[in-house]
Amino acid sequence: MSSHSITRPLGQRIRPLGLAAALLLSAPLPAAAQASLPPCSMGDRDFRDDATLAAARHMSQRHISLSPLTCQTVENQVHPLGSSELQVLRAKVFESASEGQGVQQSVNLIVLTRRSQGQEMVLARFLVPYDVSRDEPYFFPMVNKVGDGFVLQLGERIRTAYRITGENVTPFDSHAWAGDAGIAAGSRWVAGQVRRVDFMQMIGFLSVFRSGSDDPATPGSAFDTGKAVQVALAFEGDRLVGREPTVVESQFIQDVEDWTAMVESQEEARKARRRLPPRTEPCEISGWSVDADPAGLNVRAEPSARSRVVGIVPPAWVAPGRDGDAGQTYRAEFRIAGYRDGWFLIRSIKAPGAEYGERYPRSRPQPHRGQGWVSARMVGAALANANLPVGQLLQAPSRHAAVRPVRRTNGEPAGAGDVIQRLHACSGGFGLIEIEGVRGWWSGLCSNQVTNCS
Structure with a gap:
């Protein structure tokens, strides 16, 4: 595993009901960062030709030119970044209109600004996908020191993360290790989605479910939470890899919300089965x-x-x-x-x-x-x-x-x-x-x- 350090202490093993506390350790500074949201700016770049925005637009609308874009800040956080601070600003993006607010676009604007000794420098300004109707993904920015730089995650389950070294911000695939981890689970299991990438402990978890769960002859159960493959994360050059894959029970990777939902679901299933004929799902x-x-x-x-x-x-x-x-x-x-x-x-x-x-x-x-x-x-x-x-x-x-x-x-x-x-x-x-x-x-x-x- 590549060398890394963590900015705050954490126990060696995160248990399901302790994950919320672990997340708090990488939370933004307790300063009143959210009290008054600063204005956002699209900067000098014209984002209308941005590939992320083009991919997010509906197929029937992609040939229609957009009016200039505007933004509205919805979240602002400040994280420690060595001897300086990193401001992570997130904004909704709209097409400008002659009256009122224009049509909201299926992207968010992220602006990363380094603050040090009263000086500010915008390190990066970019768009990320955003589902307007579902208000997803869930954004929870976290910054951890890894090696000679820092890693920014916009959310635990958001695939693209960012390495910050000096004034450089480089996106990378934080799920690149998942393919090999899924193979390590064996033929009885099918790799699912990445559940968690933890740069504080440098571990990752991939959900796996029983092979044949989508076969009508052997259908899976919603009350079977499957298992997970745990790996030790490391950087090999610019690529994030997983080492020492181990199959673990799924309850060890669930956050508080997932854990609560699983317990409630299992209890409801037990009650339902008592009211149903034997062997009925x-x-x-x-x-x-x-x-x-x-x-x-x-x-x-x-x-x-x-x-x-x-x-x-x-x-x-x-x-x-x-x-x-x-x-x-x-x-x-x-x-x-x-x-x-x-x-x-x-x-x-x-x-x-x-x-x-x-x-x-x-x-x-x-x-x-x-x-x-x-x-x-x-x-x-x-x-x-x-x-x-x-x-x-x-x-x-x-x-x-x-x-x-x-x-x-x-x-x-x-x-x-x-x-x-x-x-x-x-x-x-x-x-x-x-x-x-x-x-x-x-x-x-x-x-x-x-x-x-x-």
Whole structure:
């Protein structure tokens, strides 16, 4: 491992509930840096041709020229930098408008300024990606001394970090070590996302999940947090590498928020399993019937085609047209409470159109009033907005799993409101789906047939 020093003491091992305290050790100075935010400046450079901004713009807008850009400071922090200080200013970026504030862009402006003996020098001014709708990524700047310089992280899970040596600021990939670490986990595991890069202790953690978690024959569980690969970090030239990979339990890398969420999730799962038939995976999603049989979809007492039929899910129904318009086709909707061996346990079956104020005829097949099992082959749904990036499916039912891109036929990323091709399995709020020929896990599936489930 390359030599490094830390600016503040920390125990050799960070336990889950102690991570918050560890983060505080690399927090900005307690001076009133946030009390009054200084104005920002775009500087002399015209950022309209910046590659980060171009990539962040919607495909349909990239050919349209932008007006001059303006900025608004949203965060200002001051960190110790040897005998001087580093001011880290973050600002939202807008397209200028003749009246009021223009359209906010999907980037943030970062300005790094060295302050020493009453003098200030701007070291760097650059743009970083920012999701306006989700207010992400989460920014938590940290500065640590590493070797003969300093490393700035804008957030623990933000991939690009910055080496500061003298007056030079050099971006680098703080996740460059992850590929080799994933291989070290072995064939039984699939590398997920980097969970933490800690330049105070020079260690990194990569999530890994069971191989086959995205296979309908062996679907993963949202209540299985997987494991992690821990590595010792070191710089080899300008590249960050990981050494001495070790597989550890995932609870050792969770921050307070993740730890609390995991404990609550595990407790909810235990309660749900007590209320469900044996070997049933708890689910919290909704869907509809895609069975074309005019008699409806059979609801069975057990998850088997040989089991007794206890009722039906009504077939699709075309509501009467109004004012000369053709009537809309509605499918029966239901809650999905569990999954087992290719079958969904469903409840709260609603007649077609009932959720939208339509009067479903009593003369037509009526929905089963209890719960029962239906074949997974006969269930559909739409993607809901679960505050995760659009256009990405997950290898396992966890937001920390590996992602694979999925786009509609028009090139747009798949997202809320898109109808899936298959629902293979479910776990918690996740569904193992197939859409546009790509299979993976999506968080949040709904049965709303009128809006986009946002």
